Amino acid sequence: MRCPFCGFEQTQVRDSRPTEDNAAIRRRRFCSSCQARFTTVERTQLVPLTVRKRNGETEPFERDKLERSMSLSLRKRPIEKEQLERIINSIVRQLESLGESEISSVAIGEMAMEALSNLDLVAYIRFASIYKDFSNPADFQEFVGKLKSQTATDLSEDGKSTRKPGARKKDKDSDPSSSQEKLL
Numbered sequence: 001m002r003c004p005f006c007g008f009e010q011t012q013v014r015d016s017r018p019t020e021d022n023a024a025i026r027r028r029r030f031c032s033s034c035q036a037r038f039t040t041v042e043r044t045q046l047v048p049l050t051v052r053k054r055n056g057e058t059e060p061f062e063r064d065k066l067e068r069s070m071s072l073s074l075r076k077r078p079i080e081k082e083q084l085e086r087i088i089n090s091i092v093r094q095l096e097s098l099g100e101s102e103i104s105s106v107a108i109g110e111m112a113m114e115a116l117s118n119l120d121l122v123a124y125i126r127f128a129s130i131y132k133d134f135s136n137p138a139d140f141q142e143f144v145g146k147l148k149s150q151t152a153t154d155l156s157e158d159g160k161s162t163r164k165p166g167a168r169k170k171d172k173d174s175d176p177s178s179s180q181e182k183l184l
């Protein structure tokens with residue numbers, strides 16, 4: 001770091017410590033040429049994420065929007081708000097750690113589906129029905145059919161999944177695609 005007083009290139013760090021909120025690090029620096037002391041601050045710089053939609057348009061990534069679409073899928077499901085918060089935090093961290101500034105809405109949707117599939121299968125199916133743009137009952141049946149064969153082993157292994165055979169019918173009754181805004 002160049003000395004702001006004399007322009008000398010090689011200043012020394014004398015001390016580094018995090019700020020009180022732990023969001024930054026302050027470094028006390030010393031210029032061995034002019035003996036000046038100064039401080040630099042290091043902070044995380046998050047790259048603003050841009051979402052590329054299927055139609056090619058881009059828009060800034062909005063955590064709230066992701067949260068809205070996921071919580072619509074979770075309506076009346078026995079999932080605490082904190083659980084949703086946690087999975088959204090985890091998705092956002094994954095997105096940030098990709099190191100890309102632009103992410104496709106498809107990739108985000110896949111992450112959301114993946115997270116929901118581990119959380120609540122009814123919500124997962126609801127989300128998928130909108131995300132994958134099911135346009136008729138056959139799309140729906142095909143998806144659930146695949147799901148059944150995929151999860152048959154999971155269900156018998158850990159019993160963690162709460163999905164029951166009746167879930168499909170119930171979900172169909174409250175078909176979310178008719179009233180809800182299109183996801184992502």
Ligand SMILES: [Zn+2]
Pocket residue numbers: 003004005006007008031032033034035036
């Ligand atoms: Zn200096």
